[in-house]
Amino acid sequence: MAMRFLLLLGGLLVAGSAWAQQPALPGAPQVPASPPTPAPGSVKTAELPVTSVTGRHEVIGQIYSVETAGGTLFNGTLRAATEEELTFETKELGVVTVQRANLRQLSSLTPEQARRGFDYVGNGTRMFIAPTARNLHRGEGEIKVIDIFLTGIDYGITDNVSVGLLVPIIPVVGIPFVAVTPKVSVPLSDKFHVGAGVLYGFATGIDGGSGSGGVGYGLATYGSADTNLTFGLGYGIGSDGIGGSPVGVIGANVRVSRLFSLVNETYLASFDSNSGFGGLAGVRYASPRFSGSLGMLYFTSRNNGGIYPAYLDVAYRFGKVKLR
Structure with a gap:
């Protein structure tokens, strides 16, 4: 009797197992199946992965x-x-x-x-020729051609220190020279930066003579990378030492659309009532990597003044910046 009961129980277990593997009848509750593993390289779905970040600086929601x-x-x-x-x-x-x-x-x-809807097009580090107190980020750089005759390159060594070089495109045309342009920038707040730098050049004359000179300057810039106002003061530097009369500059960048900005830089050679002033004013087209600027030279003095087309540049911003 016991043997018959065990055989009957074993038969029921086998039958139950076979029945569990059969397809469910129409209308019966379905057992949810595990989702298939996506093939490598397939397009991801709209479901967001679980956030798990260690030692990263990205901000969720930014x-x-x-x-x-x-x-x-x-x-x-x-x-x-x-x-x-x-x-x-x-x-x-x-x-x-x-x-x-x-x-x-x-x-x-x-x-x-x-x-x-603006793109990031740089950190607002210059006007036309004059710099602002904002600095290139570490790993960012810019190479530009000015008025066809000059080329310059600037590179951010750190977020606060950059260095640049300015040379003629064709050294045999005009006076051969090279100029270095280091700059230090310190952010006092998100919108207020101060900085200092030097533009110092070395030139060789046609007769074989040579000389050097430049300008040392200090700057203060208020505003964002897109729209900012800059005040600066510079002194000439030469073989005779530092000049006694400063040159002032006031300039601004104003981004008016996704691709265009208005730019101005005005120079004051002296600060008395009889002094004149001059500078550059114009427009800049800027995409995330390429930009181009067109400026008009203007000046006024006690006796005359005028406006002339005088400035053109094209620039390419390079570098691999993972986070700002």
């Missing part, structure tokens, strides 16, 4: 300007981050996930830039 290694540009709100990837929510593209290894530049946008 709006960033993102540039990938392949040249894709977009603005998006950071929604999630891991050690391997960042996930952004965008208006046009939906949810976008980018591998950290594929990031070329990640720059946080100010509330005004985000509201107006």
Whole structure:
């Protein structure tokens, strides 16, 4: 009897196991299946990954300007981050996930830039020729051509120190020279920066003679990277020492649209009632990497004055900046 009971119980267990593996009848409750593992390289869904970041500086909820290694540009709100990837929510593209290894530049946008849809186009480090007290970020650089005859390059060694070089494009045309342009900048607040620097050049004359000289200056700049106002004072430096009469500069950048800014720099050679002034005023086109500026030279004095087309530059901003 016991043997028959055991055989019956074993048969019921086998039958139950076989029945559990059969498809459910129509209308019966379905057992949820585990989601399939996505194939490598497949497009990610709109679901955000769990945020788990260690030692990173990205801020969840911050709006960033993102540039990938392949040249894709977009603005998006950071929604999630891991050690391997960042996930952004965008208006046009939906949810976008980018591998950290594929990031070329990640720059946080100010509330005004985000509201107006502006791209990050640099840190507002110069007007036309004159610098501002804002500095290039570490790893950022700019190379520019001025009036076809000059080329210059600037590079951010740290967020507070940059160095530059200015040389003629064709050394045999005009007077061969080279100028160095180091600058130190200190942010006292988000919108107020002070700085100091030197533009010092070495030239060789046609007759074989040589000389050197330049200007040392101090600056104060108030405003953002897009819209700012700068005051500066400079003294000539030469073989005879430091000049006794300063030159003042006042200038501004005003970004009026996504791609265009108004630019001005005005120089004051003296500060009495009889002194004149002159400078450059014009417009700059700026995209995230390329920019071009067109300026008019103006001056006035007790006896005359005028406005002339005199300034043109094209510039390329380079560097790999992962976070600002």
